[in-house]
Amino acid sequence: MKTIRTLIVDDEPLSREELRHLLSEYEDFDIVGQASSGEEGLEQALRLHPDVLFLDIEMAEMNGVELANALQQLKKVPHIVFATAYPDYAVKAFRLEAVDYLLKPFDEVQLVETIKRIRKIESGNGGENQPAQKANHLGKLAVENEETIIYLSPQNIDYCFREGKETKICVGEHCYSSKQTLKELEEKLADYSFFRTHKGFLVNLKRVSALVPWLNGAYQLKIQGGRVEIPVSRNYVKELRHRLEL
Template identity: 30%
Template sequence: MSDPLRFLIVDDEPLAVERLQLLLARMEGVALAGTALEGAAALRLIEALAPDAVLLDIAMPGMDGIDVARAMSRMERPPLVIFITAFDTFAVAAFELEAVDYLMKPVSAERLAKAVERARHRLADKESGPLPPPATPHLEEFWVSEPRGLVRLAASDVDRISAERDYMRLHVGSRSWLINHTIARLEEELDPQRFVRLHRSAIVRRDFVTGFRRDETGRWYAQLADGEEQKVGRLYVQNARALAGRS
């Protein structure tokens, strides 16, 4: 008999944790590795317990489920992820992170059983298949929403990125797409040899910058390949100087 699939449950609502525990307890071939009520504790338990998969709530205070999943993806042997949420606005982010499944609350026993089977098959494929190539330390692609589904964008094709409230807009030529990221996270994950932050709300591909100009007030502007200009924030003038070879 094969070993049971070991799950960690992560949700900031104790009643939700209890409900998932009860649903798992009724399934064969499944074991509970542990539970956590917030993201940082979940990461510590994952390192200590090495579960096969995580039932992960997304909307949690502090480190949310997307943050936890991104942190897990950098582990040597990350567990599989099944997202569980009361909202449907995170589907693209979940897709980007290669989640096994994406379940809406309240989770039914039948729907959870399907997700568990998907996790079981995914784990079997990982164990039987060839080792994957080493992961790049930088974000190489985005999955963006289109009216008929999702489209893959290579990071190298993105000209610039601008912040719009709680979202980021990716600009590629004359088109643009909104994604659910923060600019701080993008600055950390994008290749610094390819992208540079020039403003608190703007990241630009380095080879998309064609020059700089300074106005009468001393404010710097980056001139872009599409004829537009990007204001350089005072905190990011050094980045502009380095790009121009003047650091």
């Protein structure tokens, strides 16, 4: 897996720490530096040669937009992800060809999409070569069942959930046990139609048959051919509907 050198530039220590903590969940993202100002960010970018900058906009002296403009002069221009509490800079971010635009407080679902976008770009040609690679790779998920290793096709998996210290991977009425975390499974299944509906559930969207209102703005998903109802946190409903609906 390619290591993605990452620099965080933000004048708020708590925001830097929160983003550092969230990014630490992704093994391929190596945080090579943190800067508390635009000037320090420019100095570190020149010295550390990051692949991507997570960049605040509202900073004293040199702000994030000015820093992003300055970085365009580099021979190898890092990818920019603006991370800000202000939505008003989206047009400027678009003009600077930013990879993404994250709003504070950070939404983990949106960050997952940002991570996928960065990985796709870093894989080369915006991912144009990926279909050919997939054609030569069976893409089976290995799970241990007693003394046998079972290989599951991702398309056949209905959902995964966390139970105690184990993760359950469910196909139809049968659920296999795995020592992999949901985060690890989410990364392995990133090229398939899986979505984190809740901190404890990962769902194959191609197996969803209905979305049912539940309590306090939350929903439940129904899976094709099954009686299981899977919780959907209200923070994830908007992105879920965007992924599901035409």
